[in-house]
Amino acid sequence: MDLRTRLTRVALAQPAVLLVTSPGATRERLAVEAELERRDWPQAAGPASADLVVFAGTPLPVREDDWAERVWQGVPAPRARVTVTDAVHAAHALDHGHATLLKPGTQHAGHQGHMNHQGHGADHEHESGHGEHGGAHEEHGGHEEQADHGGHEGHGGHEGHRPNGEHAAHQGHGHMDHGGMDHGAMGHGGHQHHMGAVAGLPMAERAADRDELRLDRLHVPLGPALPDWPAGLVLRLELQGDVVQRAEVDPVPTPSASGPAFWNEPWLRAMTGEPVTVGEAARRQCAAHLDSLGRLLGVAGWIDAAGRARDARDSLLGGAGRDELVPRIRPLVRRLRRSWTLRWLLAGVGAQARGPVGGDVHSRLIAWLDAIEHALDAIDGRERLPARPLRGPRGRVDTETPPSQSLLDALPELLEGAEFACARLIVASLDPDLDELAPQQLPVGRNHG
Template sequence: MDLRGLLRRTAMRRPAVLVVALPGATEIRLEVEAEVRRCGWPAAGAPAGADLMVVCGASEPGDAEWLDDIEGSMPEPAVRIVVEETGHAAHALERVRRDLTDRAVTPREADKDDQQAAAERESDGRAQGEHQGHGGDQGHPFPSMDHGQGGRAAHSGHEGHENHRPDDHAPHTDHMEHESHGGHVDHMGHDMHAMGEVAGLPMAERGDDRDELRLDQLHVPIGPGLTDWPTGLVLRLTLQGDVVQDVEVDHLPVPPGHRLPFWDEPWLRAAQGEEVTRGSAARRRCAAHLDSAGRLLAVVGWDDAAGRCRRLRDELLSGASREGIGGTLGVLRRVRRSRTLRWSIAGLGELSSSRAGEAGVTGPVLAADGDAYDRLRRWLDEIERGLEVLDDERQLPPDELTGPRGRLDGPRPPSQALFDILPELLTGAEFACARIIVASLDPDLDELALAPVSGAAHA
């Protein structure tokens, strides 16, 4: 084996992993992320930086196109696997690690054929050149173009800097633009051809902006397979310059409600008459908020703090005691004290409690009464309170139906109100800030399959 093959084989022992979750697969996603971290494998921030894509959950026929698009953006040798059930992550990842290691030194048969064909063409070209001499009019009229990297993104993740303003996050918006084509779903009715295309890229239209100027309009779909993005969410933005002018909210189909939404499970089980302790409900709430906070911090660029939040989330879900996680709580204090973080996201997605109440929003977003930073602070407050009652063995009352995102006994699921308020918060925002606003709400698509809770008191 040559040195290049040895280095590639060594690298494949720690493949960069891109985790793509499907609706209804929250528990599977959490298991896969925990196993990836246990293996010490890096997380890929974009398909171009991934060696392995792990699809969590059972895909529907309409998912094939955008999943194929994501895989097509990954460099060779690339592998895609599907984990459809909990308890299978460790075995699946170990098996695929061996497969990736083998591929690093054993080219695919198609690659061998391509190499042989290229060698034959080169040999034929030399023979033709010797026969025709050096006449300039005998060669190709245009220079050759290497399309091998044309579809690759030039970046592979967030950089862990903490001193950026939101508009410094151009790499993150690149992720959106690159992966949004992978998130295109035909059955949702989005027609990119209506704008006209050149080389497969959408062309801009003209429209009046807020300053009564005629500026280009560009229609940009975002999601559903974007890293650190609410599962299944699809946004179609109309941009003029870097300002969002219009927003259409869509999502992947929600699977039938044969299982309870993972984050709301303790409260819904208690409403059905099962015995659930207050401590277990508090543990699930803390883990849900840590998952949301980790997503927001990753979008802002605080990768280290995001990773620590996710580690604490996994420890709580695995049953760690309050004393056992004491050493990891410093991340919460660090996030709370950071003036840089506050300066980075303050003022984004402002939503007063009065307007939130009118829109049917409940839970932390209603109580935050402010912007993206206020919502993050609210999550941290609820985490710290919840950690104090992890060992509470008292029974959770069946009518205590407030999950991590709000009231579960209202006229509609709490995340439905969060989806509905998105256009209002995003319209007029800068494109670079859109992901921060979305992450600060973090709606859970699984809740949309939630049936009305019978026998419970309504808010």
């Protein structure tokens, strides 16, 4: 083992993981998150700081735009990626990704660990070496292929790391341009207000802002690969500076649901007549709200509290007893309720008087806290869940439209005029669960979980 290999081994002992979740893959996401927590591997906020990309669920293209490929393009070498399509294989997939990452070839021959984790089969594919990753490979019009593997102008040493590493507009990092407009269905020329292009990227257009000043208006797709973001959600934003002028929810690609929507599972099972206890439902509900809470706190930048919420969620789903859970959850809930900084920062953001999402970000958070405490009390309930009404974490499960649909419908109006950070908070405070939108909602027999 030469020095270089040994250094890499030490450096990447705990690789930074970019976890990208597809709709319908909540189980897989939770399994990966729990595993990362157990291993103490940090999570990366974006591709540039990641070593290992973990796709929970097979990423589906949005409007023919293969965003997953672009996320991958943005990751600096040495890098590896794995796809987890079954929660039980999470640990194995991470091991495999880590091994690929440490393979001496990874950083130099540009080995790309790419495997589909269905339990077997890992197809390694070569990729261009030395950071060129296809060199001048044009982003425009999507990428058809990685054809120009030859794009590496050789081993020009580290000069080879030319900065034009074409990772144009990885999701959420829409560039100063028509952001995502340069890919997918709305690509090139499809848009009328082009103002010319620089380096193959379209320029921003202009429009009047709220004070009637003509300012640059950027079209930026937000999602699906952002930290603490609802899986599969894509928002098309028009940004002026960091103010959202207009927001539109992209239609969700049909998730490849491996089972019923995870957070609604107990109620869906009860619907088919299976015996489900009140305690089981309460446990799932409590965990669902803690999951939402963890994300909202993550977006609000309270890393410590977010971590506690996630730990509590994992031990709930791991089946911990009430005696163990109460001392973990109660102090957290009390602390959040009392925090005046949290109130100062969240109150008044995303306020709406009526409707399914009445109140503001802070009052929605308090509603979650109430529900968490309420569910925690019922966690040992042995009686059978009544057949009606079936109220899941986000609303009634037994109605025609899933509750998350009304959350999504409320989004554009709430986001209009919000500053970027507030927009993130608003999305996190609604936390729509796109798994609910899957056409097949009812469980088919017993699934894992």
